[in-house]
């Protein structure tokens with residue numbers, strides 16, 4: 446496997462970052478997870494927009510241009526003979542002193558891994574997931590805006606561990622106010638009386654690229670979508686529920702906190718949205 450690292454393609458075994466890199470020492474950096482479908486990079490522009498916004502939010506200057514970054518993403522796929530897969534694009538603050546001061550890190554590092562990912566076992570896409578609400582809350586915007594896709598995922602990791610301890614594969618995370626925010630690496634949607642409802646960024650949801658794609662799939666299907674404050678009660682009593690994310694794609698949820706959602710089976714609207722999404726990824730995207 447070839448990895449893009451600071452302007453060069455190197456073997457995976459040689460793709461190394463300093464132990465002084467602040468991405469490692471402090472989680473000081475940002476990333477994107479991107480999908481490749483049939484040789485098309487899904488919504489590359491949107492991913493780069495979000496990466497550049499994350500960089501601005503943490504005052505990190507990405508050392509290459511957007512054009513170069515887009516080129517490096519596509520070249521990473523080509524070099525690895527990848528037609529379908531997952532691209533992890535990371536920008537770290539770079540190596541510096543033992544001290545958090547980022548201005549003592551002269552050169553940010555960029556690396557790109559083009560590989561495969563399977564977040565959930567395939568059978569769950571037809572049977573649906575059983576998930577739980579966990580005690581760990583989504584970080585509030587006053588501490589660190591959840592809009593930044595940063596390398597500090599401890600908040601989500603703790604939630605993921607709590608889900609596993611409860612025997613579930615995924616966790617619903619609430620915000621400070623107790624409203625539903627999102628899952629550990631996915632956005633959440635419910636279907637209520639034929640409408641799609643999902644928490645807004647203000648509620649602690651990452652502005653997921655898949656989430657945005659679902660908005661336009663739903664529009665094409667004439668299914669209304671609304672950003673809405675949601676409680677656990679709303680989720681338990683929804684007609685249907687599903688999660689969206691680059692890793693997860695679109696996956697039905699059939700049980701939450703021991704309560705069956707709807708009739709306990711993936712619902713018809715979820716099915717149509719999932720089919721619409723699968724059709725769209727094959728025709729949209731940047732040709733590598």
Ligand code: PXG
Nearest residue numbers: 478629630631632651653654655690691692
């Ligand atoms: N919320 C959070 C906290 C995320 O990290 C999403 C929502 C969905 O956003 P996108 O843009 O992907 O639709 C994410 C995305 C992983 C993994 O390895 C996580 C993400 C993406 C890909 C893989 O768990 N996070």
